[in-house]
Amino acid sequence: MAQDGIGARVARKEDKRFITGKGRYVDDMRVAGMKHVAFVRSPYAHAKVGGIDTEQARNMPGVLAVLTGSELVADGIGNLICGWMVHSKDGTPMNMGAWPALAPDVVRFVGQAVAMVIAETRGEARDAADVVAVEWEELPTITDPAKALTDGAPQLHPEAKGNLIYDWEIGDKAAADKALSEAAHVTRMEIVNNRLVPNAMEPRAALAQYDAADDHFTLWTTSQNPHVARLVLSAFYNVAPEHKLRVIAPDVGGGFGSKIFIYPEEVACLWAARKTGLAVKWTGDRSEAFLTDAHGRDHVTVAEMAFDANNRITAFKVDTIANFGAYMSLFSSSVPTYLYATLLSGQYDIPTIHCNVRGVYTNTAPVDAYRGAGRPEATYVVERMMETAARELGVAPPELRRTNFIREFPHQTPVIMNYDAGDYEASLSAALSASDYAGFGERKAEAARRGKLRGIGLSCYIEACGIAPSQAVGSLGAGVGLWESAEVRVNPVGTIEVLTGSHSHGQGHETTFAQLVAERLGVPIDNVSIVHGDTDKVQFGMGTYGSRSGAVGMSAISKAIDKVEAKAKKLAAHLLEAAEGDIEIADGEVRVAGTDKKLGWHEVCLAAYTAHNLPEGMEPGLKEGSFYDPANFTFPAGAYVCEVEVDPDTGHTEIIQFVAADDFGRVINPMIVEGQVHGGIAQGVGQAILEGCVYDPESGQLITASYNDYAMPRAHDLPSFKVSTTETICPSNPIGMKGCGEAGAIGTPPAVINAITDAIDNNDLAMPATPEKVWRALRAGATPMRQAAE
The missing domain is CATH 3.90.1170.50 (Aldehyde oxidase/xanthine dehydrogenase, a/b hammerhead)
Structure with missing residues (x-):
């Protein structure tokens, strides 16, 4: 390295x-x-x-x-x-x-x-x-997506009768219905994923x-x-x-997608x-x-999950109403369909899945992709269902998940996705160990002596990143291909400019992209500059979203480096009178392996541009470009554990501990990855307990239109996170990366809500779990499902 x-x-x-x-x-x-x-x-x-x-x-x-x-x-x-x-x-x-x-x-x-x-x-x-x-x-106005579909509701567009954008489905409805009717146990829930404002x-x-x-x-x-x-x-x-x-x-x-x-x-x-x-x-x-600005989330879902007598999931059926707001934005149609329903298998081997999605117009701001874009919504449904099912079945939540984990790869889900690699047990074990999950009972008893209610919740997420093979997304209706481009320009003195069609809005690409070049060509990263964001400098590119900058953008750079490296080795072999296969590039040198014959990297680069002594047929210069079209999505996954204390007198929730164990494949810069996870967890906590976009149902006015009314997470709302990574190399790109930019926002909300509902002994709690909502849920008493489990 x-x-x-x-x-x-x-x-x-x-x-x-x-x-x-x-x-x-x-x-x-x-x-x-x-x-x-x-x-x-x-x-x-x-x-x-x-x-x-x-x-x-x-x-x-x-x-x-x-x-x-x-x-x-x-x-x-x-x-x-x-x-x-x-x-x-x-x-x-x-x-x-x-x-x-x-x-x-x-x-x-x-x-x-x-x-x-x-x-x-x-x-x-x-x-x-x-x-x-x-x-x-x-x-007349309408802001409620379910009511927008009813007869007599105000109509927004003449093109959309009944305010319906589409009524879409994926999976086998008949098989799901049959499995539900034959199940030993069925968990049923209505789940709301609250609307968010991105707030870049x-x-x-x-x-x-x-x-x-x-x-x-x-x-x-x-x-x-x-x-x-x-x-x-x-x-x-x-x-x-x-x-x-x-x-x-x-x-x-x-940006976070907005x-x-x-x-x-x-x-x-x-x-x-x-x-x-x-x-x-x-x-x-x-x-x-x-x-x-385009808002995020805003789903209302009814879900049913069927289990056999051995607590194995036999079917999962989901019905979702997705609020699109007043207009369809650039990617909005794909978010509650191909970026949501295709992830409803989660980390679990579910033989039958059916999902129906109705997209709806309302008199609210347009809704489109927001950090995670469909995957947080899917994970919230899956992981609230899994935690609830464990309580109803009287099974420890980790064990129910282990019973249903996918353990053989590649794995074809019933909803398009083919998971290429993963080790979900490793992430869960790491998270349980780091959180001292086994010792929770003692901590709960100690909190009770102080008059606090302590709860613990799990979330095992998976997402699809590196969006995605152009032919695949084209067949699903995408209007563009989702490849990426790169050009690597080596200057005569050996410095390097990388032109990438990806873009950065805070992820640290100027560092991580340069680290890849440093690794491959043996130059200091200060000798590498990254050029992006200008259509007159970079011919074309597909930008940054869906954690694609690394897995797709850096793979395009890697392919371009392959070409630069091959040409540099051919030239060096000619200059050093050696075989190309014996040439290695490292530490600022180009040398013949096993000998003391070598040239400085800058000497080879200068030779390429002076062109005084080139191999026959070689063009001068050292500049190569590449387009990379991914072979598959990538599938980051992980396990999160949240531990909370609730004040029964006020409903105030304090997050005592938050543990994240993620599998991002190969990690380029651990410090940057940790920062991405921290930021994502903060956004996930925000959605779970603080943030919620509210419209007046009569006038359509945005009530939460400023920071006086829309509660963003602050430092005192968050603990010090414990984060770690496990690693399974992604086989579908040359670097082995999976992506890390959205994971925290995906896995966090269900972990937090699972912890709070565990603490208050009431599963009927919607995001954001504000003190008032928690206080009211406490006074409503234990839910029938918890009583049944006990």
Whole structure:
């Protein structure tokens, strides 16, 4: 292993600029003549847009233009799209309602934009936006996804009768029903996965510039996938030709999935830049983020799990209503289908699974991928069911899981996924040992003497990452392939530039990607620079989400390094008069194995560019590119143990201990991995006990629209985590990686809720488990299922 190569705990290279205030975010960008944008947003969740009087706003100080939705539509700007086609079980395509970047006639959620003001300063633009007079005709609203499907519910889109987007299924319903009818025991639950607001550190922003001389557009944007943004903006929205549009995503301050998508503001700013000839910038504030950023989760599920007399699962049946909000976002259709239902096998050998999903429109912000995207929802259903079943059956929760673990690989689940490698027993054993699970009874008794209720809960998660083979996702309706690209440029002095189509919004790619290069080519990571986020520098790429940057992005880099290495060895063999098979590259040298014959790495690189003495037929230079299309998803997995104390007088929950044992395959930088797990656990704790997005059911107003009402986790809400990794090498990519970015947010919520329900002896508890909810559950008494188990 190189000193700072794979497996080394190397400090992040990019942190120097971040912690010294030298990061460059979209709001830091300035271009000559730049003006500022403010949007006129709907105060209503559902309303017709009548006349828009812009005269007073146009006469405000500093105002240069006021543009409306009717003008945008008249200029032929296309509607926002969903890029993954899902068909209902009857074969009909999903019902996608029209979503213009500025609404010309109807708004469908609070905060939807109908006009934009361009002014000299941000303050002047906002002041003018406040006086744009819109004639509103308020319409009935619906925010509850189940009620949205009922007869007589307010209708959002003419394209979606009954507010139904699709009625989709996977698996064998008849076999599941038969197994349930013949089961020795059936666990049944209704499970709600609460809606969340992503809350990235950096609000979304867009800076658009149009150069009339070259008929060329530039967009700086807070994006996780700038190349896909360029593709969609050009091919579907008719904003600019692809070869005339440059998209730059500089430093991006967090995303968690919410910055994958194309948003109306980006479309509107590009359109406005050409229409007015002005460079225009919009930076969202936190209120706009709450109202308009894509939200996450929001499922209502009824689940049934069948067991035989030996406590083996025989079938699992799930019915889910997924709230999509007012419009379909870029990946939204796939989240409650192919990213959710396909993971309902969990870590367990379940012979029969059936899942039915109905996607629904409501007068709420659009819902799309949020850290984990479907896998947290699936894991929550599976692991709440497993813990509940253990209680009903009177079996220790670890033992019920062990009884049903998959133990032979590869394993084909009944719901598409083929798990390639894993050792679930190893993770569970590591977590139980680290948490002293066996000694919990003594700790519970000690807590009782102090008047506290102590509980412990498990969660064994699995997720599908490295999304995914292009042919496979294409067959399931994806509008793009999900490969990745890379180019490795070795300079004449031996320094290296890596151009990657992946992107970073805080994961540390500039360090981990460089560690791979250091490992393979024997150079210090300070001699490696990572270039990403600019469509004029990197030809194409698919961005970062679904923990794909390592398994897919780094695999593309690895393939490009293979080509560089082969060429360098061929050249060195020629220069050293040796066989290519005897050449090795390490520690800044290229040498003949078993001899003292060697050249410095820089000498070989210079020789490639001087081209004075090349092997016959070899081209000068040392630059190679590669596209990598994964052979399979990757399947990180792990076991989490949460231990809590509940105050019976107040319902307050304190997390006393949290243990995570994860299998991420090969780990590049353990320090960065631990940071990713810590952050994910914090988000999972937030969902479990603090965070919950609430709309007023009558008006459709977002009640939790600020940090006064939406409770983010703080340091005092979290313990010191105990994290560790086990390792099974992923066989489907050249590095053996599985991915780590989402695990904490996936495995944590069920572990926390399982622990709290264990403490209070009441299984009827929904997220977020606030003190009030816990207090009320305590006073409701033990649930029948616990009494039955006892």
